[in-house]
Amino acid sequence: MFDMVESVKRAKGKGTKVIGCFPLYPPLELIHSFGLLPVVLWDMKEGVGILKESDRHLQSFTCSVARRLMEFVISEEGSLLDGLMMYNACDTLRNMPEIINRGLKEKGRTLPLLKLHVPMVSPNQTNATGYLADRIREMIAEIESTFGVRFSLERFLASVRLYNKIRKLCQEMEDLVAAGKMSYMDFSRRIRNGYFIVPEDQLSELENALKEAQSGSTKNIPDGKKIIVSGILPPPDALCAVIEQSGMKVAGNDVSSQARSYGYIPKETDDPAAYYADFYRNHYPCTTILYSSDDRLKALNALIEKRGARGLIIVGEKFCEYEYLEMPFIIKMLEQKNITTLQLEIATDDDDNVEALRTRIEAFSELIR
């Protein structure tokens, strides 16, 4: 069984400095190019069992992503981190840097926290390329002075190539899920683990998983009515099981930690400003990248068509207003195209309450023609 904390410890044991990043799409390649290990602090149920510290800092109406992030950083395991890096996203997260600082201070700890402002304007409205380029240059200077490292064009290009390879393999693995050669649960687990291992190792693990699935050595997944899942985090394993037991098969995803992360492969260049301008401007549509969400419906329609899916389950992260506010319109438009939809509101790392949803999921499955 994979242990995210142990995995980070191993990397640290080799002398690598670990940078905890949030939220979803930080400049991983840039951080990695300095010889640092970026770890995206999400989907951390495995490493963060109980929430005790975070309850002293965050109200109960804060989403589980923020609560687990807080718990991890200020708990004992958080000592594995050498720094934090964040960019602007939702209203909850914008308050987090100072809450984290207070939490650390109580524990007699401090951590350097680097902040990046990613422009949220539509490129059709305002050209923010120059502004972003300045922010990236500032970020490079800040990383250099904070961690005593030097930027290198060659190493940046190598990191870009590495992460792009990983994205490509993730896309191939998604195809195998659609073809029934790998279960979605297995796929989700592998993607999740990847966030907590050094990317070079992640690459070889993905290569091995692909070989294994392609060779047919893993058992074929029983056929079911094809559906797509959407949300910030993938459905919890228990929910995936209920989906399968109800006669459905997850054939594709529109999940932030999955397809929304690897869905677009930016052009390879050694210029970080140009790379991130492309990375953010052409990012796979996500509720959290404000200007991109106009394209979500188009992307969902294309995915549904590509996978031959007849249904969509939106797994709304409890208290994530970004997701909530987009659901009704998307549901309305898809239902006009006879795609059956189901909207759930759960803390997606919460396995315990999944049984309560079984009847709704079974009823949903019956509705799919």
Add this chain to the structure above:
Amino acid sequence: MADEKDDTRELMKTASGKRLTQILTEDYLNVHRKASEGAFVVWVAIVVPVELFKGFDNVVFAVPESHAALSAAKGVGMLQCEKAEHSGYSMDICSYARIDIGTMMSGGKDSPTFGLPRPHLLVSDNNNCSLLVKWFDIYHREWDVPHFILDVPFCYEMQKETDLRYIVTQFKDLIKTIETLSGQKFNIDQAKEALKNSSEAAKQYKRFIDCAVHRPSGITAFDSFVQMAPLLTSRGRPEVAEHFRLLADETEERIKNSQFPVPNEKYRLLWDSIAPWHQLRKMSTRLAGLDANIIAASYTSCLGGIEGSYEFIQEYREGDPLESLARIQNFSVCPYGMDLRFKAMSWAASHYGIDGFVFASNRSCKVYSVMQMDLQKWITEDLGIPSIMIDVDHADVRKYNEESAFLRIEALLESIDAGRARAKI
């Protein structure tokens, strides 16, 4: 269970209340009339610099957040929220958004202002909150109306020059967008004039809220909540500056005549949240019965100040209005990080002589609330002033329990008494 009635009635009976009603009514009627006559209609977030629209001859604006607040204060908040919920919008979404979505989905039915005229352009601003961008996106998609997103880097510290330039660029693009869509030309002198009026209005409003310095306070924070409406919906008009000048004069006069909202004021409290619109009358009356007055609020007291400063520091006289407007993007408390909010509230505590803090944890508003647990600890420890946290949703009465809120408020008053008794020993 708390009930919902028109909570502004009492507050509107005074001369200034009547003048305020007149300004707001005029403004809502005006926006409807001009829209029907072909004006270009913009819907904005409250921190969008509406003074820019005054640079056009026939552009009018409406503020859905203010409309939602008014609806909540007039007792129809819950009704509109339920309409949105029936259409699939989660009960966990900000109640302003649900009220507005409910209103628009029913074509303005049950709205105190007959809804708002359909916009030609939506302008959101993530300095308020990012939720608002998503909320406006709904109309953008449902009605196929363009949506301009103002992206303002979050204010953890003093605004940086690069951020100011970035904001100015966006203002210029906004002007160009309106010119293209409306076919009208922008006149910078008109915008300057509007900015002067707004600046004067903020200065006079500041004079009004400073009437809380007097002991007993000349006002309650509830007055400041109701009176702030034209700063949001009617900015740029000379009448608004004049209204606040008269309001401050009248309030100072009342103080001279020993007329106070809580004459036996024993407890001076500060409110940290958005106004509880559905509780204005009830809460202030019940507090007065306990000789307590919420005399100030972080929400209103910092208007006009920038980045944690409660003093009025942004006064526009001449110069580039776009720069000035960009500089005051951080003029209200919503866009503050915790350090700046601590600074602002500490200043307020000493300026107003605060005895206790009421942190109103509002599950609707993450920007305001997610930080309050630490802020409360910090303020209580550093300033030695007692505080409580109560649960209040600013516009959805279903998420408020009066009895449990007052149980805590009474405990706060007791702890203030205990502190005073200890100080005497």
